[in-house]
Amino acid sequence: xxxxxxxxxxxxxxxxxxxxxxxxxxxxxxxxxxxxxxxxxxxxxxxxxxxxxxxxxxxxxxxxxxxxxxxxxxxxxxxxxxxxxxxxxxxxxxxxxxxxxxxxxxxxxxxxxxxxxxxxxxxxxxxxxxxxxxxxxxxxxxxxxxxxxxxxxxxxxxxxxxxxxxxxxxxxxxxxxxxxxxxxxxxxxxxxxxxxxxxxxxxxxxxxxxxxxxxxxxxxxxxxxxxxxxxxxxxxxxxxxxxxx
Amino acid sequence: xxxxxxxxxxxxxxxxxxxxxxxxxxxxxxxxxxxxxxxxxxxxxxxxxxxxxxxxxxxxxxxxxxxxxxxxxxxxxxxxxxxxxxxxxxxxxxxxxxxxxxxxxxxxxxxxxxxxxxxxxxxxxxxxxxxxxxxxxxxxxxxxxxxxxxxxxxxxxxxxxxxxxxxxxxxxxxxxxxxxxxxxxxxxxxxxxxxxxxxxxxxxxxxxxxxxxxxxxxxxxxxxxxxxxxxxxxxxxxxxxxxxxxxxxxxxxxxxxxxxxxxxxxxxxxxxxxxxxxxxxxxxxxxxxxxxxxxxxxxxxxxxxxxxxxxxxxxxxxxxxxxxxxxxxxxxxxxxxxxxxxxxxxxxxxxxxxxxxxxxxxxxxxxxxxxxxxxxxxxxxxxxxxxxxxxxxxxxxxxxxxxxxxxxxxxxxxxxxxxxxxxxxxxxxxxxxxxxxxxxxxxx
Numbered sequence: 101x102x103x104x105x106x107x108x109x110x111x112x113x114x115x116x117x118x119x120x121x122x123x124x125x126x127x128x129x130x131x132x133x134x135x136x137x138x139x140x141x142x143x144x145x146x147x148x149x150x151x152x153x154x155x156x157x158x159x160x161x162x163x164x165x166x167x168x169x170x171x172x173x174x175x176x177x178x179x180x181x182x183x184x185x186x187x188x189x190x191x192x193x194x195x196x197x198x199x200x201x202x203x204x205x206x207x208x209x210x211x212x213x214x215x216x217x218x219x220x221x222x223x224x225x226x227x228x229x230x231x232x233x234x235x236x237x238x239x240x241x242x243x244x245x246x247x248x249x250x251x252x253x254x255x256x257x258x259x260x261x262x263x264x265x266x267x268x269x270x271x272x273x274x275x276x277x278x279x280x281x282x283x284x285x286x287x288x289x290x291x292x293x294x295x296x297x298x299x300x301x302x303x304x305x306x307x308x309x310x311x312x313x314x315x316x317x318x319x320x321x322x323x324x325x326x327x328x329x330x331x332x333x334x335x336x337x338x339x340x341x342x343x344x345x
Numbered sequence: 346x347x348x349x350x351x352x353x354x355x356x357x358x359x360x361x362x363x364x365x366x367x368x369x370x371x372x373x374x375x376x377x378x379x380x381x382x383x384x385x386x387x388x389x390x391x392x393x394x395x396x397x398x399x400x401x402x403x404x405x406x407x408x409x410x411x412x413x414x415x416x417x418x419x420x421x422x423x424x425x426x427x428x429x430x431x432x433x434x435x436x437x438x439x440x441x442x443x444x445x446x447x448x449x450x451x452x453x454x455x456x457x458x459x460x461x462x463x464x465x466x467x468x469x470x471x472x473x474x475x476x477x478x479x480x481x482x483x484x485x486x487x488x489x490x491x492x493x494x495x496x497x498x499x500x501x502x503x504x505x506x507x508x509x510x511x512x513x514x515x516x517x518x519x520x521x522x523x524x525x526x527x528x529x530x531x532x533x534x535x536x537x538x539x540x541x542x543x544x545x546x547x548x549x550x551x552x553x554x555x556x557x558x559x560x561x562x563x564x565x566x567x568x569x570x571x572x573x574x575x576x577x578x579x580x581x582x583x584x585x586x587x588x589x590x591x592x593x594x595x596x597x598x599x600x601x602x603x604x605x606x607x608x609x610x611x612x613x614x615x616x617x618x619x620x621x622x623x624x625x626x627x628x629x630x631x632x633x634x635x636x637x638x639x640x641x642x643x644x645x646x647x648x649x650x651x652x653x654x655x656x657x658x659x660x661x662x663x664x665x666x667x668x669x670x671x672x673x674x675x676x677x678x679x680x681x682x683x684x685x686x687x688x689x690x691x692x693x694x695x696x697x698x699x700x701x702x703x704x705x706x707x708x709x710x711x712x713x714x715x716x717x718x719x720x721x722x723x724x725x726x727x728x729x730x731x732x733x734x735x736x737x738x739x740x741x742x743x744x745x746x747x748x749x750x751x752x753x754x755x756x757x758x759x760x761x762x763x764x765x766x767x768x769x770x771x772x773x774x775x776x777x778x779x780x781x782x783x784x785x786x787x788x789x
Contacts, residue, residue, distance in 0.1 A: 111547045111555075115486070117703025120734070127734050143555075161486040167553050229697065245698045289700050294730050325733055325741065329726035 101316070102135040103307055108157040108195070111142050112168050116247070118158025118192050120291030124300050125154060132319050143171050149182040153307040159193030159289065165210075172198065172213060180215045188307045189283040192292060196277070196285035197250050216280050218257060220250040227267040231288060232338055233276050235261030238298035243333045244288030246276075252287075254278045260286050265337040282306045295330045297323040365423035369432030380428070383435040384466040386445040387419070390627040391466055393504075395454045395494060396474030396515075398668050400426065402645050403474055403616045404453040406638075407623060411449050413637035414630045420451040427458045431466065449629070456490045459497035463504070470505040470626045471498065471524075472619055476514035477564055478704065479665040480696035491518045498522040505626045509615065510581050511566040517550040529615075529622040530581030535588050535595075536562050536611035536674060551576050562611060563674065564667035583622040585614060599634075600625075606638050610675055613643050647769060651776045654753035654783060658760045660776060662769050664695065666704035672763055673705070677713040684757045685715055686748055687739075688722040688764040688772065695765045699724045707735045719752070721745045722768060746775055 107122045122138055129136040141147050149155075160168065183189060189199075197203045200218035203210040212219070231246040242261055251270045259269070260277025268276030268287070277286035284303075286292065293300040301318055308316040372379050384391060394404045401424040408420040421434035431452050439445045454462045463471070473494065478487055495518060498506055502524060508515040510528035519526055546565035549556050554573035561567035570577035585597040595614050596605045599621050608614055617638060624631050644650075651658040663669035676683065691697050710718075710732075718739035720728035729741045742748040745768070752760055764772050 116698065117700035120700070120703035120731075123703070123734050127736070161488055163486075163488050167548060245700060247698065289698065291700055291703055294703075294734055295727070325726060325729045328741070329724075329730045332726050 101308065101312060102137060103129055103153045103304065103311070104137045104139065104151055105154045105156060106139045106141050106147065106152045108141050108147075108155055109143055109160070109164075109168055109171070110140050110158070112164040113158040113160035113195060114164075115159040115161060116193070116245075116289040117291050118156075118289065121158070121190060121192070121293045121300075122156050124291070124293035124297075125156070125304060128297070128300055128304060128321065131321055143168065147175055147178065149178045149187065152182065152187065153311055154188040154190070154303060155182070157189070157191045157195035159195065165194050165198070168198075169210070176213050176215075179213060183215050183281065183283050186282050186306075186310055188303050188310065190292070190303060191283070191285045192289060193248060193287055196287060197252065199283070199285050200252065203250060216254075216257065216278060216283070216285065218252055218254045218278055218285070220252045222249050223251050223271070225249075225271070227271055227287075229266055230333060230337055231266030231268065231276065232264045232334060233261030233268075233288075234264055235299070237261070237279075237284075237302045238296055240296070240298060240327060240330055241334050241338065242288065242292075242296050242299055243330045244286075244290035244292050244295070246287040247289065248287050252278075252285075260284055260288075282310070295326055295333075297321070297326045365421070365425035365433055366427065366429040367433070368436055369425075369429035369434075372436045373429065373432055380432045380435060380462075380465045381467075383439055383445050384450060387447050387450045389416070389448045390469040390629065391450040391452065392623050392627060393452050393454050393459070393463060393466060393468035393471045394474065394623075395456050395459050395471065395497075397456070397477040397479045397490075397665065399474040399612055399616045399619075400424075400453045401647070402613065402643060403472065403619055404451050405645055406616060406620045406641055406643075407451040407472075408449075409641050410620060410624065410634060410637040411451070411629060413640075414633050416448040416629075417446060418449045418451060419445065419447040421453050424453060426453040426455040428462055428465075431458075431462050457493055459494055460500065463497045464500040467501055468504050470507060470623055471501070472507045472623045473509070473515055473518065474616070474619060475509050475512045475564070475566065475667075476518060477665055477667040478701065480698075480701075487514060491521075494518055495521045498524050507619065507622050507626055509566065509619065510579050511562065511568065513546045513550065513556065513565060513569055513578075516578070520550075527583070527622055527626050528579060528581045529583040529618050530578065531562065531585055531588070531614065531618070532568060532581070533586065533588055534560055534562065535590075535614055549574060549576055563671055566615070583618060583625065585618050588614065600631075602635050604635050604638050606643075607641065608643050610643075610671060612671055616643075647773065649773070649776075651780045652783060653749060653760075653776065653779045656753040656758050656760050658749070658753070658762060658776060660772060661761065661763045662766065663763050664765045666701050669702075669705045669763070670709075672761075673707070673709050673713070676715075676761055677709055679759070680714065681759050682714045682716050683759040683761055684752050685710075685718045686742075686745065686752070686760065686762045687718065687720050687725075687728050688745055688762065688768045689720065689724040689728045690722045690765055690767045691724045692767040694767045699727050702728060702731045705731075707732055707737060710735075710737055716757075717752075719748050721748055722764075745772060746779075749775075749779065 126136040205222040233242040259275035419438040506524040511530040549571035552574040559568040719742040
């Protein structure tokens with residue numbers, strides 16, 4: 101079995117080690133004897149969404165995001181169909197914001213892809229720090245790091261999880277991220293997947309089932325170091341009385 | 346002046362055994378003008394050094410060369426580079442009378458602190474080493490770092506700006522400054538092994554088109570041009586030629602001077618060149634330059650080699666992706682079998698966000714003769730996970746002392762320790778102790 105992972109605009113959206121998410125998916129497929137093909141979908145490339153099983157899109161600098169606007173307009177219709185059709189997407193930080201309707205920074209409004217019914221407004225206070233969630237995607241808490249000035253309003257959409265430590269979508273709403281069909285948007289860097297192997301497998305399983313049918317199951321891997329790295333942060337910040345800042 | 350005097354006395358007292366910033370903080374409380382006042386007493390020139398990597402080495406190299414030529418130099422030798430740290434170095438150098446007897450000042454300044462520090466020290470020249478990704482939880486983005494330095498340069502419009510023109514980020518930074526300028530760069534390959542960390546340097550800053558590189562030394566440093574709008578790396582004002590690496594060190598020619606340096610790493614060729622450029626910029630004496638370089642310790646009392654239980658132990662500091670990649674380059678160049686200990690902490694000094702480890706290409710450790718890797722530190726487990734996803738085996742150790750003791754006793758003869766910032770000085774202290782303990786045993 102083969103899974104094709106598209107890494108969207110790695111040349112423009114490459115902050116905070118987000119390429120680690122691609123690496124994590126690839127290795128966890130290979131360790132199970134499956135094939136993983138990673139396509140670097142660079143700015144200006146033609147993108148055939150029909151080929152993709154997973155699309156990973158990371159955080160970018162303001163400059164990178166500004167450069168991407170024109171390219172995004174061109175891929176919007178195909179991208180939207182892919183999401184509606186159950187295509188698997190992980191969008192982190194800047195990418196998460198761009199999936200929504202708009203990003204408002206003071207007087208300036210940057211139009212998003214409008215694929216999800218969410219929007220973001222910039223605030224003066226930047227939310228920077230460790231972030232830990234309780235999420236239906238994973239039995240273990242989801243551990244990562246957030247760094248964003250935007251406040252994302254997800255309306256009636258389902259969040260990725262409930263904040264156990266840190267700030268999340270709006271800083272004080274108690275929830276973080278969004279899940280719509282097989283698309284996840286989140287502020288969690290870390291990168292997200294390596295320390296949260298169950299979340300990684302959630303994406304892989306969705307992608308495999310979509311391509312090869314419901315009968316596909318993932319074999320178990322030994323996630324001892326991953327869960328230790330995860331557990332260390334949970335222990336430090338949640339279990340031993342760490343408080344949300 | 347009595348304020349400065351008092352502050353000096355107070356801080357000297359308080360400064361004993363304390364950090365390198367506290368005396369400065371006390372002095373500023375008593376006299377907020379103290380840094381401006383003291384730095385105005387510098388007789389000849391003040392040189393500020395900022396940028397991502399190499400600030401401490403470059404500042405200490407500058408101070409060394411100037412001292413060797415008989416100049417009295419005030420500089421922040423401890424590498425404390427925020428406002429309080431810079432103030433401390435001047436306060437501690439001042440006489441009890443409140444006078445400063447210095448010909449030159451060489452001041453390392455943190456990029457984000459430059460806006461506040463530059464107007465006080467009024468540098469004659471500002472040397473920017475390079476602009477790489479670093480502690481994104483503090484500086485957010487490279488663009489923000491650049492803006493900050495540009496703002497700082499605006500406060501000292503007469504100061505000459507010295508930048509590395511092989512670095513597209515520094516090039517962009519300089520383009521946005523109205524200051525007089527001088528550039529340095531290297532047009533022949535000095536390290537062609539490991540392109541990595543191109544993050545901010547893929548696209549043309551002017552037209553957004555993809556840049557083309559003839560070659561890259563490391564990080565994003567290389568010879569670039571834009572195929573669309575014609576932007577290209579300028580011909581540097583100062584350069585090195587005839588670079589040779591033999592017997593573990595670089596030799597090269599700058600401005601007709603043949604320099605046999607003790608520099609083992611390519612980045613120290615840049616640091617040395619930038620120092621020469623700074624000397625030219627302020628017209629400082631350069632006669633003894635070759636001699637001064639040949640007896641300079643690039644390890645800077647930080648990245649030293651030790652003997653512990655019969656093992657050769659090399660300590661390296663790595664605090665951002667480009668820096669770490671360079672240490673891997675050095676380790677790979679050593680043909681002998683080796684063990685590695687990697688210590689990763691996540692204090693505020695290190696950056697609480699350790700995601701930068703994923704911007705380092707650890708795949709290069711596959712064919713580097715590495716027998717074992719042990720990870721330690723508050724984020725040792727994260728480091729182990731990082732290596733696992735490169736299919737590199739490692740184990741997470743509890744304690745660095747225990748780990749080094751165990752490895753060297755079990756027969757490791759060649760050990761590398763890589764640490765990020767907060768663990769550096771404690772590890773130096775530990776290795777000093779372990780080395781001394783070994784000597785005692787030998788003499789018994």
